[in-house]
Amino acid sequence: MVEHKAEVPSSSSQQLDQAVRAAWARRWMSVSPHSQLLAWTDWVCNLAISPGMRSDLARLALEEWAQLYHAALQPSGSQTHGIADRRFKDPAWRQWPFNLMSQAFLVQQHWWQAATQGVPGVEKHHERLAAFWAKQWLELLAPGNFLATNPVVLERTAREGGLNLLRGFQYLMDDVQALLAHRPPPGAEPFQPGRDVAATPGKVVLRNRLMELIQYAPTTGKVHPEPILIVPAWIMKYYILDLSPHNSLIKYLVDQGHTVFCISWKNPDAADRDLGMDEYIDLGWRAALDAVVSIVPGRRVHATGYCLGGTLLAIAAAAMARDGDERLASVSLFAAQTDFTEPGELALFIDQSQIGLLEAQMAQTGYLRADQMAGAFQMLRSYDLLWSRLVNQYLLGERAPVNDLMAWNADATRMPARMHAQYLRRLFLNNDLSENRYPVDGRAVLLGNLRVPIFCLGTVSDHIAPWQSVFKLHHQTPAEISFLLTSGGHNAGILSEPGHPRRSYQLLTRAAHGPDIGVQQWLEKAAWHDGSWWPAWLAWLKARSGAAVAPPRMGGKRGKPLEDAPGRYVHEH
Template identity: 65%
Template sequence: MVSRQSIDQTEHLDASARAAWARIWSSISPESQLLAWMDWVRHLSISPGKQEQLRQLALSQWEQLFRDWSEELAASARTTAPASTPAYTDRRFSDPAWDRWPFNLLRQTYQAQQQWWQSATEGVAGVEPHHQKMVAFGAEQWLNMFSPSNFALTNPLVWDKTLAEQGDNFSRGLENWQQDMQAQSAGEPPVGTEDFKVGQDVAATPGKVVLRNELVELIQYTPTTKQVHPEPILIVPAWIMKYYILDLSEQNSLIKYLVDQGHTVFCLSWKNPEAADHAFGMDDYIRLGWTASLDAVNVIVPGQKIHATGYCLGGTLLSIAAAGMARDGDERLASLTFFAAQTDFSEPGDLSLFIDESQVSMLEAQMADEGYLRANQMEAAFQMLRSADLLWAPMVNKYLLGERRPLNDLMAWNADATRMPATMHSQYLRRMYLNNDLSQNRYPLEGRIVSLAQINLPTFCVGTVSDHVAPWRSVYKLHYLVPAEITFVLTTGGHNAGIVSEPGHPRRNYQISTRAAGTAPILVDEWQAQASSHPGSWWSAWAEWLKARSGAPVKPPQMGAAKQGFAPLDPAPGQYVLVK
């Protein structure tokens, strides 16, 4: 018989090999990619109808391109004005400079390639849906990489800049590149983040840390009104990000807005984990993060129920915790609010492209080796989701045009990334993305199953139109899992910018509708067609919603509760948010 020790040694050897393989491939599983492309190629090879369709599409595209090229050359020979061109939604080619020959032909050729590959990667019978999405995503990444907008010789904006400045743009571009490489090699944050000092320029709303344990700090914010609503608000941010996404600059801080509206606000600040924290799991995050903070708020503001609020992964955690409280008969909550938070992961969005058994196995081996998931691994994944905007466009601006655009507070916050402990992140990926345990009523909290169907609290839920992380249609599925009253908001913007949507923010609007408790939900497209539309920020709608579910204003509570073990410690933003 093979001994247990021998099995452990071989498993350790395999894990070490996978961890080394992950480092070579930048944590992207090549096996997963290869399987997807093989699936697509093999099924395309036995689809003669699809092949003929693609051949006809390519032929018609070349014929159209040839006609356009001929007409353009003829117009140039007659020195006549070129025909009017349509408005382009792709921001890379929207500048009028792209209407000039030969750049207009380069743009047209590139967009024909996009159209062909989109058709080629869709509708191939027999291809696994996950593989189809991976192939389409891979083709998009290659097309984005070789876009004519990325190269000096094929970008008219670079030509114009170079001629106007006699090449000084390249000198500045080289200087920008050197600065970026120096910062990256030294492990320093991007150039420009020094203008946003945490605790001074951002995360500056006054308050005190009233709880600190090995995983979380709890911040209580100083009231700015003479009276406050009796029910406090407890905010659970995602542990994948620093909490101050909700407390950016003074004018766009959601936390400051809530305090100014007469609310007593508490917010968790998660510890940025080290290798020694590798064993922290989801139960630990709920016990040390949510439950410990809830207990502290109950002591500081005694006798009052709490408006619980969760953002992104923090919202997912809050839904699990609320289901556990409902299971155990715990009635300390007054309401629930979720910002861009998923509870059903059957359609989880573009991040699922990086999550399958091969990919998770590779990540687990690497996390076991290091103790955590590095922040730059997640940053690279998010950049790939929108590589045209987040990767290539900034490189063109900085290195070819020589323009380093100043960072704003949201961009500086985004560069202040966090790590995730190995055990928790592995549990999250497997239980949510791979198994979808929560929506299927098989998620275990402290060894016992929880069900979202037991939650019967008034709920406010926000989805954002352009969310690539938590697509709003996926967020909407909370309606199918929770029988409670749900007020759902769909706002313009993305995963972050849609939430940081202060009153007065330009070009903001939202839709809102409430489903009564115990009534059947309508389909998502019907909801979108029927929900009322409003200009401006959804923050004011949430403030009214909270006010309607809160009691008459009272005197603000004390800061902390020293006699009960929650003495005020450091001033906000505390210590954990400063850990790099």
């Protein structure tokens, strides 16, 4: 018998497949249609062999249509029964026929929500995908999105003689022109980095091909001896932490007597395609830490990471603990995941099929475009981030003024191809960090080796890094953990300057080697506090810092600083 060996595809075959997959990805706006097809096939096939559930869904449909029938018999202007929704809170939606339109939409949404959940045999990821895409299609067809079926828009059009539509059309043209010209959105002009935002005085004391390190100028006569080194996410510009002067976390720390350093990541282009997670550790974290300890010699460092930067910091700190490097005084992680078994709604866009298409696209461009990431985030909150804005701007003719957070959010960055693929596969898909398989310098790192005090922050309404997922750090290390849960979302929850209205938080510290604690137990024990969480973190840092000393020299003995903050990389588009 002749033995046949499997042939390895030739490079030309791989290139052909890659080109076709990249074209396919562009055709579907980087969202894998195969994932959707598999999800719907799984749902349909299992629903087909679940007659009991089909019977329940049929009964639910009859009940809801009977409810609509009774609502149709009510006098015009009466409150319809059924499900309430903030999209239809205006009294105009209680007038016939709009009351029936809104209620028909809501019962349809309720039915699909019931239909896509709990079908026996459907794989969990497929169930979530089916529910998500059913919701997206319904959101698209909501009566509030169209001129003829939105009574608020009709009333405004009649009252203004159509001027609202003319304004909306002009807003649409302005937005299209800005998009095509790769300019910031209209209204973002008053928020220029270095002038209006990212304006805390400082110097760039280090620059390499991946990042700039900024040292901020002291504003107090004496400072805490341990410097703070901040590692921001590189999915966006760093200045979410140095926004306007009144809500800049960096300025707040400097004014409270801390020596602060912050990394400003380069906005990668095609030449940076081969930068991976190892380079972000070596050229990013390690290079910055070496510079900080040379500028402030003999002092341990309060390391702080936000979002993706926090995940990188956790990996780097675990590697330092493994190698006996004791240069850290503490670790603070803001909305940063270290366990990806429940990574939140972003998991809807992360599976083998989806990552394969992204990798094919990134192989051609060398990076993931900012608008590809922005599109995913918009779909996660499609009503808040997309449809309500479209209605308000283009139909009602109302353009809300741009604030500093909105301007920062529009100042997005790209992601190097190699790094992004590694991040998605190693962390999201394989969960290598939590399961002690993530390699640094060829050897796995263990979060269980961490012993320095940890301040870990989650935000209540975070849909990118759910706080319950962030909380899982408790189960991964015996170190002392002070966990703080604050109101707000992934970005707005961080912007919590003292005096910010409607802010509150819970805080509880688990002692080093203390008993494990679950989410519900933590919620019951953690004390409630009104106001900003910033002073609580400041007090936590102060308790782990030494007596005040004279501020270090800008740039230390490394030579003359390169230029004023915020440097060059923050201006790259």
